[in-house]
Amino acid sequence: MGVHVDHYELAGRVVVVTGASSGIGWETARSFAARGARLALVARREERLRALSAEIEAATGRAAHVFPTDLSVRGAASAVADEIARALGDVDVLVNNAGSAVGGAIWAVADHDEARSHFEVDFWSPLALIGAFVPGMRRRGHGAVVNVTSLRVVLTWPAFGHSSAACAALSQATETLRLELLRFGVRVVEVIPGPIDTPAQGPTKLIPGFVEAVHGRLGIAQPADLADLIVRAVTVGEDRVFCPEGSTRAAFENPVALRNQVEADVRRVLADGSGLPDELLDTMVVGADDPMISDAREQWEREHSPSAQ
Numbered sequence: 001m002g003v004h005v006d007h008y009e010l011a012g013r014v015v016v017v018t019g020a021s022s023g024i025g026w027e028t029a030r031s032f033a034a035r036g037a038r039l040a041l042v043a044r045r046e047e048r049l050r051a052l053s054a055e056i057e058a059a060t061g062r063a064a065h066v067f068p069t070d071l072s073v074r075g076a077a078s079a080v081a082d083e084i085a086r087a088l089g090d091v092d093v094l095v096n097n098a099g100s101a102v103g104g105a106i107w108a109v110a111d112h113d114e115a116r117s118h119f120e121v122d123f124w125s126p127l128a129l130i131g132a133f134v135p136g137m138r139r140r141g142h143g144a145v146v147n148v149t150s151l152r153v154v155l156t157w158p159a160f161g162h163s164s165a166a167c168a169a170l171s172q173a174t175e176t177l178r179l180e181l182l183r184f185g186v187r188v189v190e191v192i193p194g195p196i197d198t199p200a201q202g203p204t205k206l207i208p209g210f211v212e213a214v215h216g217r218l219g220i221a222q223p224a225d226l227a228d229l230i231v232r233a234v235t236v237g238e239d240r241v242f243c244p245e246g247s248t249r250a251a252f253e254n255p256v257a258l259r260n261q262v263e264a265d266v267r268r269v270l271a272d273g274s275g276l277p278d279e280l281l282d283t284m285v286v287g288a289d290d291p292m293i294s295d296a297r298e299q300w301e302r303e304h305s306p307s308a309q
Contacts (some may be wrong), residue, residue, distance in 0.1 A: 008144065008235050014088045016129070017073065019098030022301070023198030024148060027227035028095055029064065030056060035231060038288040039064035040084045040091070042071070065248065071098050071119040072288070077125035082270035091133045093234060095146040096126035096170075097191075101203055101293055104278070106161045107187030114287030115162050121288075122166035127173065134177075137186045144234045146188040147174040151194045151248055152216070153264060154255035157210050158270060177269070178239060180289035189233045191241045193218040194248035197304075202296035218247045218249030240299065 015032045019025035021043035029039050033056045041049045046068035057063040065087055068079040084091065099119035102114045109115050126147060137143025155173040156164035171190060178188035195201070195215050205211055226243040233241045242249040251258045276284060287293055 006237070006257060008142070008237065010093075010231070010235060013037045013092035014040065014090060015093040015095065015304040016040040016084060016091055016133070017095040017097060018042040018125070018129070019148075020052060021045040023200065023261065024193070024223045024226055025095070025097040028097060029222075030059070030113075031095070031227040031231045032095075033060050033062070033064065034236075036060075036061065037093070040142075041065065041089055042080055042084075044068065049140065052211070059083060070125075071090050071121045071125040072100060074085060074120055074124070077128035077184070078132060078301055081129055088245045090136050090140065092137070092142070093144045093146065094129055094133050096232070097122060097146075097148040097210075098122075098125065099148070099200070100288040101200075101286075102162050102288065103159045103203075103207065103293075105159060105281050105286065107284050108282055109162050112285055114285050117287065119166050119169075121244060122163075122168050130177065134181070134186065135284060138184045141185040144187075144189065145174075145177065145181075146189045146191060146230060148191040148193070151192055152232060153256050154252055155171045155214070155258055157207060157214075157262065159207060159276065160210070187234060187237050188231070189238060189241060190247060191226070191230055191245050192252055193226060194218040194222070194251070195246050196223055196226055196243065197221070198223050199297040199300045199304075202298075202300035203293045206292065206296055208263070209269035213262070213269055217261070217272060219244045220253065256267065266295055 002017055003035040015037040017025050017029045017133045019257055020029045029041055033039050041052060042048055049066040049068060053064040053066050067080050067083055069076050098121055100118045101110055102118040104212050121153055130145060135204060149167045152164040152167040172188045195218055197220050221244045229241045229243055293305060
């Protein structure tokens, strides 16, 4: 893993964080703000962004800027980039963290609208934001792009194929971008989380056999811990971030062994190979806005709210 020796000062820098309404994005925005950065918060849920902005202002004396945006809509990423530039000027750090979801067998999901919306959030919108902000970073000779992918770049599971494919696509784009920007002073960081205790864990528990097989092997980390690792990677110039660090790095660096383990797990915990009734295999498509997904996320948030502790 490459590490730059020069320290990138964050005080006064403009930092864009997508998917900032919860989980990794929420904590990453707080961590950058604590180091003096000026935050642009992007997500669909305006009320959550305003709550985060108020929290940041209470802690730092500086309110974050809120940009409610649905990144599943083609063109939305470019439009919000223009808004951010008009409001805050040059962007110094871009954190592409927003993620979506779609579940179902590869042949059932195919290229349905739910699949295309998923790739819009997880792949095309990050590229659109890179296209908007990187030319300025390159000309100024400094900046950072942080792309949050997942261990799913080397790991998949039945009904999880489109999610893994989108992560793998962004991972390859990230590595290519890093090579392209080597001589321009712009840092590129890929964040490769394993299981992180965020609202995404609600829907993840719905995937037959996955938590039992994977979480026990990798462990689960807290989003605040990952957020601090992201900020450190930007400041010192690390190319990759893993969390949980030891188990996730080991799995990423030995993908053949990981895939062999996953196949053994599928054969062990999913006797029929899918975990779904046969009558649903050809038709079941669960998109990000499916009540099954949103209800599971909301249930996680209720269980983890301060009042529930």
